[in-house]
Amino acid sequence: MKSGSVTGCKPCPRGFWITVVLHEVTHFVEREHNTRFWQLVNAHAESPRARGFLGGC
Structure with a gap:
């Protein structure tokens, strides 16, 4: 697994x-x-950016 990534998701x-x-x-x-x-x-x-990322994962 690439550092900073979650399996099945983008970095x-x-x-x-x-x-x-x-x-x-x-x-x-x-x-x-x-x-x-x-x-x-x-x-x-950073909360809004993180929530946006989670919505697209």
Whole structure:
């Protein structure tokens, strides 16, 4: 597997990995996927790019 890629998908942009880590770290603050959780995740500048990537994968 090519570094930075997920099997069956195109290479993952840096913003994708930042958002994955941010998502998991946010669980230290807010355990559930509630409104507060998503507000914290979406506050990061790379979130819209990562969501766009996930939509096309």
